[in-house]
Amino acid sequence: MPFALIVDEKTRLTKPVFICDHCCKEIKDAFDGNYEWDDPQQGNLIVNVVFLHKGCVRPYDKTHHQPRFNMGIHNLMVYLLNNLDLGPKRLKEAYKNTQKLTELTS
Ligand SMILES: [Zn+2]
Numbered sequence: 001m002p003f004a005l006i007v008d009e010k011t012r013l014t015k016p017v018f019i020c021d022h023c024c025k026e027i028k029d030a031f032d033g034n035y036e037w038d039d040p041q042q043g044n045l046i047v048n049v050v051f052l053h054k055g056c057v058r059p060y061d062k063t064h065h066q067p068r069f070n071m072g073i074h075n076l077m078v079y080l081l082n083n084l085d086l087g088p089k090r091l092k093e094a095y096k097n098t099q100k101l102t103e104l105t106s
Contacts, residue, residue, distance in 0.1 A: 002035075002051035018073060022056035030074040036067035 002021055005014040018027040027033035034057055036050045050067065052060050057070070081091060 002049060018051045020053045020056050021050045022052050022060040025053075027051060027053055027073065030077060031072060033073035034070050035073055035076050036061075036070040038065075038067045038069070 002019055004017055004019050006017050006026065007014050018033060019025070020027055020033070032054050034052050034054055036052065036057075037047045040047050050060070050064075051073070061067075081087070086094060
């Protein structure tokens with residue numbers, strides 16, 4: 001469950017988060033997280049992704065199949081924004097329209 005929503009018990013507001021596949025804790029800093037993936041299996045071009053704190057990469061990879069590729073979550077976000085056509089101008093507009101953002105960050 002690498003991408004999830006956390007619900008605040010008090011406010012019932014939700015926030016999207018990445019959960020580390022090794023320690024099961026929230027990855028709070030994009031520069032402290034990696035994502036890993038393998039080559040696609042034959043005939044399937046969609047691959048599963050694993051999210052890990054940088055400090056959890058080695059212990060995870062020791063006990064699991066070591067994926068062939070990895071990259072920082074900060075890079076993932078740039079690729080994702082680009083693939084969703086959210087360049088700086090549209091991102092700024094979306095940011096303005098996102099309500100209660102400060103309540104969701106902690
Ligand atoms: Zn972790």
